Amino acid sequence: MRNLADTLSRSEIFRSGHALCPGCPGGMIFRWITKALGKDSILSMGATCLALPTGIYPSSVEIPSIYIAMAPAPAAVSGISAAIKVLKRKGRIREDRKINVFAISGDGSSGDIGMASLSGAAERDDDGIYFCFDNEAYMNTGIQRSGLTPQFSWTTSTLKGKVEKKKDLPRIMAAHDIPYVATVSVGYPEDFISKIEKARDMGPGFKYFHIHAPCPTGWRFPESKTIEVARLAVETGFWTLYEVDHGSTRITYQPPKLRPVMDYLQLQGRFEGLSDGNVRELQRGIHEKWEHQITLTPE
Amino acid sequence: MTQSKALGPDPLKLYTYSDLPIGATAIGIPPEKRKTGLWRYMRPAFLERIPPCQEGCPLGNWIDRFNAGVTDKELDQAWWALRLENPFPGVCGRVCYHPCQESCNRKDMEGALSIQAMERHLADHFFHKKSKPLRLGKNQGKKTAVVGSGPAGLSCAYFLALMGYDVTVFEAQADPGGMLSQVIPRYRLPKEVLVRDLENIREAGVEIRVNSPIGKDLTLGRLQENGYQAIFISAGAPLxxxxxxxxxxxxxxxxxxxxxxxxxxxxxxxxxxxxxxxxxxxxxxxxxxxxxxxxxxxxxxxxxxxxxxxxxxxxxxxxxxxxxxxxxxxxxxxxxxxxxxxxxxxxxxxxxxxxxxxxxxxxxxxxxxxxxxxxxxxxxxxxxxTDLSFLEGSGIQIEPGETIQVDPVTLQTTVAEIFAGGDSIDQPRSVSEAIGSGKRAAIAMDHFLRGDDLAEIVQKGALARTMREHLDLDVNPAPRCRKAATLEDLNLAYCSSLPPHQPRKLSPVDRAGNFKEINIGMAPEEITEEAKRCLSCGVCRMCGNCYLFCPDGAVQLDSSTDRYAIDYDYCKGCGICQNECPAGAIVVEVEGVG
Amino acid sequence: MEKRKMLTGNYAAAHGARLARVEVVPVYPITPQTHIMEKMAAFVESGELDAEFVPVESEHSAMAVAIAAQATGARTFTASSSQGLVYMHENLFVASGLRLPVVMAMVNRTIGAPTTICPDLSDSLDQRDTGWIQIYTESAQEAHDMIIQAYRVGEDERVLLPVGICFEGMIISHYMEPVEILDQGKVDRFLPPYRPEHVVLDPDRPMSVHQLVLDDSYYTEYKYQQQVAMEEAKGVIQEVDEAFGETFGRRYGGLISTEMMEDAEVALLTLGSMAPTARAVVSQLREEEDMPIGLVKLRAFRPFPDEELKESLSNLKAVAVLERDVSIGAGGIVYLELAHCLGKKHDSPLLTNYIMGLGGRDVTFEEIKDTALNLFEERDAEVMTNPIRWYQVRGLS
Structure with missing residues (x-):
């Protein structure tokens, strides 16, 4: 296996000195994405905590970026790639120059307010890579529930735990029949980065990444545990790493044996109030999900 | 352009509306960054621990290093690291009781790493190759003597020679090697393996005089008169x-x-x-x-x-x-x-x-x-x-158990310039203990010959146990913690379950009536696989987790050392690097305390 | 060569955009603008226009695509109306705040409820605080010409602001008029290509577009820059109108156009499609009754031409503002701005405000004449009583 650190570019396009919380997974994924996509890129910044590094002067990203509003990061991808297309035709950008257009936006801005914009850009198959930074709530405004907050999770707007289930955005995106949909986790950089490289090297079209990104501030766990929590989400089957490459689905990482979901839940303050019944319900949900997705004997 | 400026605002300057770039846009990426390290209240630092195998090894072998060399298929480096700490790789690869494996953190998982097989593989691999002798110090122009050519004596002689001392070993018997040549059966230690190790020791600059018993004709006093400024006694327990x-x-x-x-x-x-x-x-x-x-x-x-x-x-x-x-x-x-x-x-x-x-x-x-x-x-x-009759009248104190009285740390006898080790002193009787004592004595003798205050060094806990420590040859400039790395220090999420490989043995039928070596070792590909099982406890293996997972890009490769280093201007102290270090080579302390 | 053709206002505007060689066209359909979208799609499809047509899923995204494409260095064009314009409202602020000279045809229509598909200026006037330049036109020809002028105004480096060219739905958008389609060669000479430097998403010159200016660091200064640009736009609009006249032999007067104002004691002030009717009324009263009345047509609502209006109106006795919009609880939007502009000096004219034509209700010659005659009756009053008048309300005497 390659040593990821040695094969990735050492240059830091996403620079130190940004305003993200200590332990924020966004810092990592921003570094990995920019390392994998390189400097010939344009970023459409959505509404997410991750807008802070580009939005507060001095910028921490050494590539051009634009933020418009909460919802339309996908539309901005369309606008940028449309402009590049026409400017190439007119000879104002070299025809053979590959400029990677990508967007980063949060779970709420992708799956709630920006759902139409995201769906529109995907349906038009506009050229770009879209990263949904899913920290499972509106974190920048102070931890309010989003459509992607998991069931039973505490937020400042679901004080007794969210009643409804998490919206399955990657499956919605896969239903758009776009060239590539991938779920990734900050706990699995090799899987994450090889998927970015794959999407980067594909032909034009809309590629969607859904990043499971544990937020120490909002999920109430120590900031040193970001990766551990991310890893346990996958090892318990709570989050699944897969890709849908031109319609064919493949699990890209299969835990050797599913660990009990409690291993994941107990690290996080947001799940503190769960009853035994809640835990059993979540565990049952995971089993059902895995039975549909893959044959695996859970613990 | 009438309104736009080439660069974004300087945060230290108060701009007027007409100075600002237009469009609420920061044009260009300015060189300055926010010093987010100011947020930090916890401080991570690289601090390697002693791997338990090395802690368990009486001679403090550089196991993680030679093992890494085998994993990375850089056998020359592995061989160098092995010979730096062990003059008898061929011998130890066979007859050592491998306490290293007893302390291996894998032991309670799928079984300890076959470190001894690794050692033997390296010795066998380089058996027919000429290895350049190690040279670690300038010629010191000082003569030293060693009494007895068993593993302790030759170990002391080897390390003194590496450090640039003239060494003469006085052996009473006709063959050098002590217990190795005379007592350990050939089916455990083939003669040619011992001979090869002895050759390497001689090539390091050690002179071995056989048939030269110390006692009647040639006394310790005579040696001192002849200019031997320090003497190591390792007369063994031959009876x-x-x-x-x-x-x-x-x-x-x-x-x-x-x-x-x-x-x-x-x-x-x-x-x-x-x-x-x-x-x-x-x-x-x-x-x-x-x-x-x-x-x-x-x-x-x-x-x-x-x-x-x-x-x-x-x-x-x-x-x-x-x-x-x-x-x-x-x-x-x-x-x-x-x-x-x-x-x-x-x-x-x-x-x-x-x-x-x-x-x-x-x-x-x-x-x-x-x-x-x-x-x-x-x-x-x-x-x-033991037979210590030759020491009568030397002033060296003998313990009631017929062993030489030594300082437990420096191995100095009651006569300042005379040190002792091996089976002659009260310590477990094994080849590795003997070699270890020879090395410890050589390090103490180096201090003694330089005129250092040994007592003070010991009091400070500054007396090295290994050559790399003594001569400051570690590859990682980061400080090293004296504590051995336990399983709890490691992040086992990065450790896959790998079954151990066992060395092959001659079948009992094939052993009957002959002295052929019982242990036939492992195939080279098995050795590489086995080496990969190493958890690198407490020692950075440059996996890059700290670098990849740092949200602040504050862990970067230092090109001057080729090691990772933390930039405290930007490190916010989240501690992810420490949590995700597979090897337990990073610590986190409250800022300002450490 | 110029060509004369019978065109709807929508098609005339689309031809204007085509001649401006727009490069990215994101549009979402809405009545009464939709024909512009259709025509632009056809131009791109046929190869008459080398552009990317982006059929977005909402007006909100239409403006976002326009902003992003413009920021990447492409000249963009879009069109909208009514609810659509309101739906993209937040992004309008972004386009102007980022100083991106997007041009949009704002085809005026009421905003529900209740819903109609008929004209009303409330939708675009409602966008008055978004930082867009707004020009109101009275004919398909003017719409056509002004789309081209809009790019030259907006892209002027003294300005760098988005521009809305407004015309009323149905009345202008859907009725055919003879329109002279301008010559491409002349348009190319009149309008240089868009080559921005202030905001460009270019990997060779990275910049971070749309900064958060926390702690009040520079928000005021950025807003003041926009104000300065709007002030600069007044002169630029005039200059461009003059240059347009030199090239194409047709001028519109820039910020306002005044007619028959010599020796006038009273005037009608209006904008958009009511202007031709008002013009007919004024000229009849002048020619047949010799009454001292003039007409002021407001063309630019943003920037608001306060100096020009003061100069034209301050010596009059009375002015009636006729408009197809209302700010509920206050009055006609143009009237309110004008009243504010003229202030309460002793020599200011008396002002009345006729809110009429709402929801596309026909405003007839007779009705406008009625407002003009009222002016003469009331011109010597001490103060104007009940100045804000809901005209045409059934059941209101």
Whole structure:
């Protein structure tokens, strides 16, 4: 296996000195994405905590970026790639120059307010890579529930735990029949980065990444545990790493044996109030999900 | 452009509306960054720990390093690291009791790493290759002497030579090597392997004078007069411990060490019929298997201890069982039966307990319960003894147990310029302990010869146990913690479950009647796979987790050292690097305390 | 060569955009603008226009695509109306705040409820605080010409602001008029290509577009820059109108156009499609009754031409503002701005405000004449009583 650190570019396009919380997974994924996509890129910044590094002067990203509003990061991808297309035709950008257009936006801005914009850009198959930074709530405004907050999770707007289930955005995106949909986790950089490289090297079209990104501030766990929590989400089957490459689905990482979901839940303050019944319900949900997705004997 | 400026605003300057770039846009990426390290209240730092294997190794072998060399297929580097700390890689790769493996953190998982196999593989790989001698220090222009050419003496000599001292080793016997050449059976240590290690030691600059006993003609005093400024004594424990008992003078009664020495030096010794070996240590096993090879019809080992209590290692016992040796545990010798001056049998008495409450050797017998075995030979292997008569009048104090009195840390005797080690001092009697003591003494002697205040160095805890520490040769400039890395220090999420590989052995049938080496080692590809099982406990293996996972990009490769380093201007102190370090080589402390 | 053709206002505007060689066209359909979208799609499809047509899923995204494409260095064009314009409202602020000279045809229509598909200026006037330049036109020809002028105004480096060209739905958007389609060669000479430097998403010159200016660091200064640009736009609009006249032989007067104002004692002030009717009324009263009345047509609502209006109106006795919009609870939006602009000086004219034509209700010659005659009756009053008048309300006497 390659040593990821040695094969990735050492240059830091996403620079130190940004305003993200200590332990924020966004810092990592921003570094990995920019390392994998390189400097010939344009970023459409959505509404997410991750807008802070580009939005507060001095910028921490050494590539051009634009933020418009909460919802339309996908539309901005369309606008940028449309402009590049026409400017190439007119000879104002070299025809053979590959400029990677990508967007980063949060779970709420992708799956709630920006759902139409995201769906529109995907349906038009506009050229770009879209990263949904899913920290499972509106974190920048102070931890309010989003459509992607998991069931039973505490937020400042679901004080007794969210009643409804998490919206399955990657499956919605896969239903758009776009060239590539991938779920990734900050706990699995090799899987994450090889998927970015794959999407980067594909032909034009809309590629969607859904990043499971544990937020120490909002999920109430120590900031040193970001990766551990991310890893346990996958090892318990709570989050699944897969890709849908031109319609064919493949699990890209299969835990050797599913660990009990409690291993994941107990690290996080947001799940503190769960009853035994809640835990059993979540565990049952995971089993059902895995039975549909893959044959695996859970613990 | 009338309104836009080429650069974004300087945060230190207050701009007017017409100075600002237009469009709420920061044009260009300015060189300055926010010093987010100011947010930090916890401070991570690289701090390597001692790997438990190295901690368990009496000579502090650089195991993680040579193992990494094997994993990375950089065998030259592995060989260098091995020879830096061990003058006897071929020997240790075979006869060491590998306490390193006993402390391996994998032991309680799928089984310890076969470190010894790694060592042996390197020695075998370089057996026919000429290796450039290591040179670690300038010629010091000082003469040193070593008494005895066993593993302790040659170890001390080797390290003194590496550090640039002139070393002369005085050996009483005709062959150098002490126990290695004279006592350890060839099926455990082939002669050519020892010879190869000895060659490397000589090439390091060690002069070995055989047939040169110290005592009558050549005294320690003479050596000092001849300009040897420091002397290391490693005269070993070349004798068997004796026991007075009825029948011990009968023909057919042998003593363990002497028996093995005769076989090893080629004296014709033939055995037949039933043989009873008395003793529970490794020498007893060596004797039993040697007796089988010399033609004994059956071999019984009678020991006071139970199987579990026997000092002989379990794998040695297993070898013996495989070859048909039977164990009679809980029995001690009462008398040896003879007829016409020849042994015909042995009467054993029941041993009720071996150790007293404090764990001291104090056997209690039930004289009434006995058992008698027919025997054509009885071999007594009940311990070894030193012969320190040559030190009379030297001023060196001898302990009641007939060992040389030394400072436990510096190994300095009661005579300042004389040091001692190996089986001559009170320490566990094994090859690795002997080599380790030779190295520790060499390091202390280096300080002594430089005129350093040894007592002060010891008090500060600054006396190195290894050459890399002593000569500051570690690859990682980061400080190293004195504590060994435990399983709890590691992040096992990055450790896959890998089954161990076992060295192959000659089948018992193929061992019968010959002295061919029992252990045939591992195939090179198995060795590489086995090396990959290493968890690199406490030692950075440059996996890059700290670099990849740092949200602040504050962990970067330092091009001057090729190691990762933390930039505290930007490190916010989240501690992810520490949490995700597979090796436990990063610590986090409260800012301003450490 | 110029070509004369019978065109709807929508098609005339689309031809204007085509001649401006727009490069990215994101549009979402909404009545009464949809024909512009259709025509632009056809131009791109046929190859008459080398552009990317982006059929977005909402007006909100239409403006976002326009902003992003413009920021990447492409000239963009979009069109919207009514609810659509309101739906993209937040993004309008972004386009102007980022100083991106997007041009949009704002085809005026009421905003529900209740819903109609008929004209009303409330939708675009409602966008008055978004930082867009707004020009109101009275004919398909003017719409056509002004789309082209809009790019030259907006892209002027003294301005760098988005521009809305407004015309009323149905009345202008859907009725055919003879329109002279301008010559491409002349348009190319009149309108240089868009080559921005202030905001460009270019990997060779990275910049971070749309900064958060926390702690009040520079928000005021950025807003003041926009204000300065709006002030600059007044002169630029005039200059461009003059240059347009030199090239194409047709001028519109820039910020306002005044007619028959010599010796006038009273005036009608209006904008958009009511202007031709008002013009007919004024000229009839002048020619047949010799009444001292003039007409002021407001063309630019943003920037608001306060100096020009003061100069034209301050010596009059009375002015009636006729408009197809209302700010509920206050009055006609143009009237309110004008009243504010003229202030309460002793020589200011008396002002009345006729809110009429709401929801596309026909405003007839007779009705406008009625407002003009009222002016003459009331011109010597001390103060104007009940100045804000809901005209045409059934049941209101």
């Amino acid at each position: 068997s411990r004796k026991l007075s008992m009825e029948g011990v003078t009968l023909d057919g009664v042998y003593w363990g060490v002497e028996f093995l020495r005769e076989v090893n030096t080629g004296k014709p010794t033939a055995l037949n019929g039933d043989v009873v070996v008395v003793g529970g240590g490794n020498v007893a096993i060596d004797v039993a298997l040697t007796a089988l090879r010399l033609g004994a019809g059956s071999v019984r080992i009678a020991s006071l201890e139970s199987r579990a209590e026997m000092p002989a290692h379990s794998w040695e016992q297993d070898d013996a069982l495989e070859e048909g040796v039977s164990f009679h545990n809980g029995w001690g010798p009462k008398r040896i039966l003879g007829e016409d001056g020849n042994v015909v049998g042995i009467e054993l008495k029941r041993c009720i307990s071996v150790f007293d409450k404090e764990g001291r050797f104090a056997p209690v017998y039930d004289e009434a319960v006995t058992e008698t075995f027919k025997a054509e030979a009885v071999i007594m292997a009940i311990g070894q003894a």
